[in-house]
Amino acid sequence: MTKANFDLVKEIELLRLVTVGSVDDGKSTLIGRLLIDTKGAFEDQLMAVRKQKGTTTVSSAADIDLAMLTDGLSAEREQGITIDVAYRYFATPKRKFIMADCPGHEQYTRNMVTGSSTANAAIILIDARHGVLAQTKRHTHILGLLGIPHLIVAVNKMDLVDYDQSTFEKIREEMDEYCAKQGIKDLICTPMSALTGDMVTIRGENMDWYEGDTLLETLESLSVLDDLDEKPFRMPVQLVNRPQTSDLPDYRGFMGTIASGTIKVGDAITVVPSGLSSTVKEIVTFDGNLEEAFAPQSITLTLNDNIDISRGDMLVHTGEPTTGEKSLIANVCWIGDEPLERRKKYIIKHTTRQVKALVDDVVFKREIHTLEKEDADALAMNEIGQIRFKLQQPLNCDSYADNRMTGSFIIIDSFTNNTVGAGMIV
Amino acid sequence: MSKHKLTQLKALEAESIHIIREVVAEFRNPVMLYSVGKDSSVLVHLARKAFYPAPLPFSLLHVDTGFKFKEMYDFRDAFCEEIGANLIVRKNDDAISKGMNPKEFGVARCCGALKTQGLLDALEEGGYDAAFGGARRDEEKSRAKERVFSMRDEFGQWDPKNQRPELWNIYNGRIHDGESVRVFPISNWTEMDIWSYIREENIPIVPLYFAKERPMIERGDMLIPYYEENKDQYLEGEEPTMVMSRFRTLGCSPCTGAVRSDATNMDEIVIEAAASKRSERETRIIDHGSNSMEDKKKEGYF
Numbered sequence: 001m002t003k004a005n006f007d008l009v010k011e012i013e014l015l016r017l018v019t020v021g022s023v024d025d026g027k028s029t030l031i032g033r034l035l036i037d038t039k040g041a042f043e044d045q046l047m048a049v050r051k052q053k054g055t056t057t058v059s060s061a062a063d064i065d066l067a068m069l070t071d072g073l074s075a076e077r078e079q080g081i082t083i084d085v086a087y088r089y090f091a092t093p094k095r096k097f098i099m100a101d102c103p104g105h106e107q108y109t110r111n112m113v114t115g116s117s118t119a120n121a122a123i124i125l126i127d128a129r130h131g132v133l134a135q136t137k138r139h140t141h142i143l144g145l146l147g148i149p150h151l152i153v154a155v156n157k158m159d160l161v162d163y164d165q166s167t168f169e170k171i172r173e174e175m176d177e178y179c180a181k182q183g184i185k186d187l188i189c190t191p192m193s194a195l196t197g198d199m200v201t202i203r204g205e206n207m208d209w210y211e212g213d214t215l216l217e218t219l220e221s222l223s224v225l226d227d228l229d230e231k232p233f234r235m236p237v238q239l240v241n242r243p244q245t246s247d248l249p250d251y252r253g254f255m256g257t258i259a260s261g262t263i264k265v266g267d268a269i270t271v272v273p274s275g276l277s278s279t280v281k282e283i284v285t286f287d288g289n290l291e292e293a294f295a296p297q298s299i300t301l302t303l304n305d306n307i308d309i310s311r312g313d314m315l316v317h318t319g320e321p322t323t324g325e326k327s328l329i330a331n332v333c334w335i336g337d338e339p340l341e342r343r344k345k346y347i348i349k350h351t352t353r354q355v356k357a358l359v360d361d362v363v364f365k366r367e368i369h370t371l372e373k374e375d376a377d378a379l380a381m382n383e384i385g386q387i388r389f390k391l392q393q394p395l396n397c398d399s400y401a402d403n404r405m406t407g408s409f410i411i412i413d414s415f416t417n418n419t420v421g422a423g424m425i426v
Numbered sequence: 427m428s429k430h431k432l433t434q435l436k437a438l439e440a441e442s443i444h445i446i447r448e449v450v451a452e453f454r455n456p457v458m459l460y461s462v463g464k465d466s467s468v469l470v471h472l473a474r475k476a477f478y479p480a481p482l483p484f485s486l487l488h489v490d491t492g493f494k495f496k497e498m499y500d501f502r503d504a505f506c507e508e509i510g511a512n513l514i515v516r517k518n519d520d521a522i523s524k525g526m527n528p529k530e531f532g533v534a535r536c537c538g539a540l541k542t543q544g545l546l547d548a549l550e551e552g553g554y555d556a557a558f559g560g561a562r563r564d565e566e567k568s569r570a571k572e573r574v575f576s577m578r579d580e581f582g583q584w585d586p587k588n589q590r591p592e593l594w595n596i597y598n599g600r601i602h603d604g605e606s607v608r609v610f611p612i613s614n615w616t617e618m619d620i621w622s623y624i625r626e627e628n629i630p631i632v633p634l635y636f637a638k639e640r641p642m643i644e645r646g647d648m649l650i651p652y653y654e655e656n657k658d659q660y661l662e663g664e665e666p667t668m669v670m671s672r673f674r675t676l677g678c679s680p681c682t683g684a685v686r687s688d689a690t691n692m693d694e695i696v697i698e699a700a701a702s703k704r705s706e707r708e709t710r711i712i713d714h715g716s717n718s719m720e721d722k723k724k725e726g727y728f
Contacts, residue, residue, distance in 0.1 A: 084587075086570040087564075239451050257444040298476070408593070409596065410594075417601060
């Protein structure tokens with residue numbers, strides 16, 4: 001890096017990535033390969049997990065016990081499994097990647113959901129020898145529900161099937177078919193060998209029949225530009241800023257992260273649910289006032305009228321309302337130990353608002369393999385279904401398909417205070 | 427195609443500000459742990475941005491071991507005064523009066539008493555239900571596993587096998603009486619992000635981060651800063667020499683190594699960080715040992 005690079009570095013974009021699959025699929029090897037080849041792991045960290053204690057250099061993934069590098073908890077190393085999400089960071093000259101490395105075992109699905117909810121792209125690992133497993137389908141279905149914009153199927157261990165094209169094509173067809181059933185488009189399938197590096201960071205010579213990009217090329221070229229700033233303006237209010245200092249005795253600023261859309265000074269806004277309206281006076285930041293702000297900036301707004309606004313309210317452009325019903329239907333991924341049951345009460349946290357909710361109906365439960373809808377009265381841990389809730393107060397929201405920020409909520413058990421469900425509004 | 431986009435540093439900044447505001451909205455009595463290091467400098471800067479034009483709505487808490495570098499104390503006092511922060515300094519006086527030090531009692535025991543116990547006592551004394559910390563996930567493998575909102579039981583302990591799911595940017599701040607959370611707003615920042623951000627935002631940091639000729643004890647691969655008042659902490663026969671060096675991280679002076687460097691300004695530090703092949707925690711003696719950070723964290727270490 002030289003001084004001339006500073007401006008280029010400033011332009012680097014962020015891609016949030018999630019990897020799912022089990023250790024047996026070669027996930028640790030793949031992550032190790034990406035970290036080593038992009039210099040995302042430091043020498044002293046690699047030396048600490050080398051296989052041969054005598055060696056003084058670490059140059060390839062084969063020299064390293066990669067699971068030791070990624071499984072950070074002693075319980076994980078004892079059992080040889082990944083229990084919880086580990087976050088890894090690496091960068092290329094084009095991008096910085098935040099990679100959530102998620103566990104594969106079914107009992108840790110909740111941790112997989114944690115790692116996936118914020119991702120722009122997902123890598124689903126498949127062992128070429130074993131093909132598409134139940135686990136693969138579960139993960140793919142959850143990633144589809146979570147609306148991850150880009151899904152990449154990494155068919156790994158191609159070296160163990162003699163780089164056979166038909167093995168790869170069979171897996172690709174099966175995944176294409178499964179994804180088409182639930183409306184997932186833009187599936188990218190890449191054959192690779194994380195062990196040799198073929199098609200991960202280098203093309204190699206063994207899979208000339210594959211014309212697509214290497215995994216790293218794909219990761220560098222996926223679009224990270226969502227259309228979040230072009231959607232209707234939504235800003236859930238986190239706090240009201242009232243310094244009450246001698247310089248600012250009457251100042252009232254509304255603090256929040258813009259969930260979607262763009263806001264300009266002078267724009268007409270409406271507060272939901274109250275329906276009160278005003279216009280934007282200033283867009284305040286520590287670095288000076290702005291003329292315009294957009295998602296996902298964290299800002300403070302002042303208004304030209306003194307109207308009642310508090311935490312949990314949402315600011316929207318006048319004329320672009322949200323829904324505001326006392327009931328909602330959502331796809332729910334249940335991650336609580338105790339099952340979700342009809343008539344049970346929970347707390348829903350949606351943006352900055354918490355409301356009491358009653359399970360009015362389990363509309364259906366989704367069978368993971370066939371994707372068929374099944375009748376049910378409950379959802380057990382790791383099950384997915386569609387739920388109708390009755391709410392104590394109306395919630396102002398959008399559908400998850402329209403807006404990931406204002407269409408999502410978490411379900412909290414009011415007795416244990418644990419997060420027990422992830423909801424995506426239909 | 428969208429015409430607005432945030433650079434990755436600005437995206438990280440927005441995420442951190444969101445987290446800091448959520449905590450202030452949902453907790454009764456938050457406090458920000460302030461260790462005087464570069465990550466703390468960034469964390470405090472983000473907090474000032476979050477609440478501007480209002481002052482910080484919480485105090486800064488420095489859990490002091492008495493073994494910090496003199497330059498850190500000077501910087502801390504001047505910095506807190508300049509930004510108008512309310513600084514609380516707490517020490518484990520009981521252990522200090524018994525003469526706790528790393529050489530006689532061992533690094534792990536000294537850290538356990540002066541840092542972990544000191545922190546737990548200070549948090550209990552203040553009745554804080556949320557404590558912000560500047561830990562980053564890229565620092566160490568057990569930190570890579572930690573949530574942004576990290577739940578602590580009544581004993582201040584972390585249960586890594588049973589962490590709360592954390593979805594989207596919706597944080598669950600509901601806790602029972604006696605429980606608390608540690609919150610890590612800069613979880614997703616790397617060392618490189620921290621240095622680049624300090625450079626871009628002109629954030630003040632302790633001068634020890636800049637290279638200078640300094641008296642150092644050379645012990646194996648490590649450079650240990652020499653201070654007359656720490657004389658008892660060095661090994662027999664160790665004598666200081668002047669070395670052009672700087673610090674990548676700052677902890678206690680007997681236990682924090684320096685690195686050889688000619689980086690005397692922020693541009694040079696960022697360039698050096700980009701080329702670095704060794705992790706910054708390598709200079710921290712306490713981290714060496716198989717599960718040391720995880721064990722310390724379970725007990726309540728920050």
